[in-house]
Structures are given as structure tokens and as C-alpha cells.
Amino acid sequence: xxxxxxxxxxxxxxxxxxxxxxxxxxxxxxxxxxxxxxxxxxxxxxxxxxxxxxxxxxxxxxxxxxxxxxxxxxxxxxxxxxxxxxxxxxxxxxxxxxxxxxxxxxxxxxxxxxxxxxxxxxxxxxxxxxxxxxxxxxxxxxxxxxxxxxxxxxxxxxxxxxxxxxxxxxxxxxxxxxxxxxxxxxxxxxxxxxxxxxxxxxxxxxxxxxxxxxxxxxxxxxxxxxxxxxxxxxxxxxxxxxxxxxxxxxxxxxxxxxxxxxxxxxxxxxxxxxxxxxxxxxxxxxxxxxxxxxxxxxxxxxxxxxxxxxxxxxxxxxxxxxxxxxxxxxxxxxxxxxxxxxxxxxxxxxxxxxxxxxxxxxxxxxxxxxxxxxxxxxxxxxxxxxxxxxxxxxxxxxxxxxxxxxxxxx
Numbered sequence: 589x590x591x592x593x594x595x596x597x598x599x600x601x602x603x604x605x606x607x608x609x610x611x612x613x614x615x616x617x618x619x620x621x622x623x624x625x626x627x628x629x630x631x632x633x634x635x636x637x638x639x640x641x642x643x644x645x646x647x648x649x650x651x652x653x654x655x656x657x658x659x660x661x662x663x664x665x666x667x668x669x670x671x672x673x674x675x676x677x678x679x680x681x682x683x684x685x686x687x688x689x690x691x692x693x694x695x696x697x698x699x700x701x702x703x704x705x706x707x708x709x710x711x712x713x714x715x716x717x718x719x720x721x722x723x724x725x726x727x728x729x730x731x732x733x734x735x736x737x738x739x740x741x742x743x744x745x746x747x748x749x750x751x752x753x754x755x756x757x758x759x760x761x762x763x764x765x766x767x768x769x770x771x772x773x774x775x776x777x778x779x780x781x782x783x784x785x786x787x788x789x790x791x792x793x794x795x796x797x798x799x800x801x802x803x804x805x806x807x808x809x810x811x812x813x814x815x816x817x818x819x820x821x822x823x824x825x826x827x828x829x830x831x832x833x834x835x836x837x838x839x840x841x842x843x844x845x846x847x848x849x850x851x852x853x854x855x856x857x858x859x860x861x862x863x864x865x866x867x868x869x870x871x872x873x874x875x876x877x878x879x880x881x882x883x884x885x886x887x888x889x890x891x892x893x894x895x896x897x898x899x900x901x902x903x904x905x906x907x908x909x910x911x912x913x914x915x916x917x918x919x920x921x922x923x924x925x926x927x928x929x930x931x932x933x934x935x936x937x938x939x940x941x942x943x944x945x946x947x948x949x950x951x952x953x954x955x956x957x958x959x960x961x962x963x964x965x966x967x968x969x970x971x972x973x974x975x976x977x978x979x980x981x982x983x984x985x986x987x988x989x990x991x992x993x994x995x996x997x998x
Contacts, residue, residue, distance in 0.1 A: 591640050591663040597656045598629045598898050604655045605629045606767040607648050614646045617669050624661070626894070627654075628767040633894055636660070643667040651764055711738035718743035772864060779923045784961040787920040790973050792980045794936050794951040797822050800983060800992060808996050812878050817996070819933070820856070821880040823908055825987045826979035827931060828852045828873040831906060834972040836964050837929045838905050846963060855904035855924060856884055860891040866924060867896060868904045878997050912936065918954045928963050931976070932956040 595605055605627040612624045618638045625636040638644070642665040648654050711719055711726050715738045719726060722743075729746045731738035765773070779785065801817055808817040831838040831852050839848040852873040855866045867887035872880060890896045907924040912935035921932035932955065939952045957973045979986040988995035 589665045591642070591665055592659045593636075593639055593661045593663060594659055595627070595636075595654050595656050598627075598634055602629045602656065602898070604653050605634075607650050607652050607654060607660065608633060608766060610646060610650055612644055614644070616644055617667065618642065618644050618663065629898065633766075633768060634897070635894065638663065640665045641669070653767070710736075711743060712740060714740045715743035719746065722746065722748065724748055775925060776922055779925050783923055783925065785923055785958055786961050786969070787956050787958045788966075788969050788973055789918070789954060789956050790977050792953045792955055792977050793941065794819075794953055794980070796981055796983055798951060800988075804992060804996055804998065807998055808878075811998055812882075815878065815881050815885065817877065818881060818884075820884055820908070820910070821877045822980060822983055822987065823931070823933060823976075824854055824856075824869065824872050824875075824880050824884075825877065826976045826983075827854060827906060827908060829979055829986065830972050830975040832873070833975050834968045836968045837959065837972050839963060840905075840926045840928055841960070841963050842926070849905045851905070853903050853905045855901075855907040855927070856887065857907060857909035857924075858888050858891045860894070860896070865891040865896055865901065866904065866907060867891060867900045868902070870903075876997060877995060906930070908933065910934075912953065918956065920956060921958050923958055923960060928960040929969075929972075930958050931973075932958070 598605065606629075608626045608628045610625050612618055612622075618624055618641065620638055620641045622638045623635040624638050624644065627634055627636055640663050642663040645662040645664070646660075647662065648660045654660055710731070711729075712733070716726075718740065719729065719738075724743075724746050726738060728748075729738050729742055730736075731742055733739040733742070797819065801819075805817040809815060835848055838852060839846050841847075851871050854869045854872040856869060857864060857866050859865075867890070869875070869880065869883050869887070875883065887896070887900060890900065904924065904927060907921075907927055907930040909921050909930060910933040911919050911921075912933050916934050917937065918934055919932055921930045923930050934954045934956070936951045936953045938949050940947050941950055941952065942948075943950070955973065955976065957969055957976075959969045961969075984990055984992060992998075
């Protein structure tokens, strides 16, 4: 029986996918549920599992755009697995050929080389003086005198070796962008062209958070099965608090209307093997520190392993992106449409700051809020970022209700 495998629908809005990589070859025997291909949609890269066991015949090439529901391969379910009574094509080896008598070829004679003598590249006294003044080695000069001797004229005309603009590699490679990368590019350009995007900046003293993490992170890890107490849970808690204070930042434009949300679905930008992914932490406003860390870890592992789904990345009312993990000191993040705001975190650097009239060294982070000015005014945007700064610099009171052990579930 020949089974036609068709492209399943990864999501409601997706009409076609692109064959990114075939994980099997034409004529291979595949097992049911074995991953046979990776397909790119405009939202994620997904694995395509075999629907049955048998010999596979591929009907699409890598890089082909295939409509949802189209046939991409055939599986002959009546075929017997190689090694179970039949011999596969790969196992059939041709009979050993009789070795042919080796034909000796006369080695090509090298081109004649000018005979070197003791005088080759040896400068005359006058030439040596000139070369020394120019800081040129005799080995860099071709002598025109008898036996290859470097003459005075050779030294006068010699110039220091500075390389050549055509001496290095000048190769190039042209490859097609994946469907996911093309969609990301399209959305980024649309965000720049279709929103009135502005960015406001502030800085955060990370000392209070570091003190809490240093005191409780080992206990937190031991209590919660190896789960780390990172910065992202503090930032997510600070963001959900600020969104409740400034709800316009947690809203979106829909034509002539504004849609406001009473929940906080926070998109967390993570770097995966296929590029940037933005999975969503649902109802982050109701999660504890442990809940946020566990959910971010779960989504990060799925992104890293290529198991992230469209549903994992659908929705989101606000985005947090952390360029600091790559060493970024400051940036202007681009809004993730149709959202109206995105918070950019950056690296932490010890800098001198004024504290109560004295100069002290503290770990500081620049933070950036990019927002759509069509729906968010300057007062809301600046107030929102200040609220985040206040919460991060006073987490004990504003994020933990002065009870860190209870907040961390220790």
C-alpha cells in the first residue's frame, strides 16, 4: 500500500511551508513517527514525522515552498524492513573487480629553474647600506646583477613589501533565506515603517537584585530541583507590575480601535538554532518567581531543541529581549507587532555612580523601552520605564512584599 504524506497545518494563518531539510534520503526505510524532515513556516521550524513505516519516496526538494495539504512524500507500507528477510539496495555491493595492471606514468619534468649561486640575493656594500636605511631585507629584493647579486640600482628601486590587495580570499556564497528568516525580516521592516516607534532609556543599579540572588540562589536551586534564580524573573515581575500601572503599554492598535488587555502574556526573545524565537509566558502576572523561571526554562529548551510550536509563540502583549547575554551595552529594540512596547535588557558593567553625595562602584545596566507613539504617550512610556527601574532597585519591597523567602517559596 502506498501512503501519501501531506503537509499538516501548523496553524490557522499558515497556508504554506518550506522544506528546510530532509532528514532521510529517497529510498530509505523509515519507521513510524520517525522525523523525516524539518519544515519552516513563517513562525517556527517544525519536524515532520513519518505517518507509517516503509520505503520513502520524496516528492519535494529542499527549499521548495509547499502548500499545506500538498503531498511531500510517498511511503510504501508493504515494503519489508532491510535485514528482516530482504536486502536493501545499499547492502547490495558489486562484485570485486579484478585489479587492473598499474600503468606507470612518467612524472612530468619540472620547469627549469635558474641556478642559484653564492651571489644570489647578496647585496653589494653600497646596496646593503641603502637597504638598511630602508629597513628592507635582502630576501625581499630580486637581484639583477651577475649571479643574482643585488646592485645599487636594485636597492634604490626597492620598496618595502606591503602585501597586495588581491592576495587574500575573495570568495562569496549565496544561499536562500529560510521562510522563518524571511518572515522575521518582513515583520521587522513593517514594524519600522508602520509604527511611530520611539525609544526611551534609563539605567538600573543591579546591586539589590545581586544581593538577593547571592543570598538565596543556592537554596532556591536546591529547593526547586535545580532551577536557577536568574535576572529574567525579576524583570518579568517588574514588567507585569508596571503594565498594571500603565495599561496603555499593554494594549494594541486595531485599525481605528485600541484593544486593552487585563492579563500579561510576556513574549521572551530567545536565540535558537534557527534564529530568533519569541515564545510567550502566559498570564505572567499570576506567576511566582519559581513559576516564571520554570516556564522560561521550558520554553528555552524547546526553542534550543527545535521543538517550539506556533502555539508557543502566538499572542503576547509585551516583549522582553536581553541583548546583554551577547555583550550589548545599549540598543534600540524593535517592537514585536502588533504589540506596542518592548523592553531591552543589556549587559551589566561596574561603573562609578553618585550615591548620597559619594562616588561608589555599582553593577549598572542600561534598559531601553521602544514603544508605539501612536498609542503610548511620552508620560506613559517614561513613567513605565521609571516604574521598572524603581521595582528593580527596590525588589524586596515592591516585588517580594518584604518577605523574600515566601516570594521564592523557600
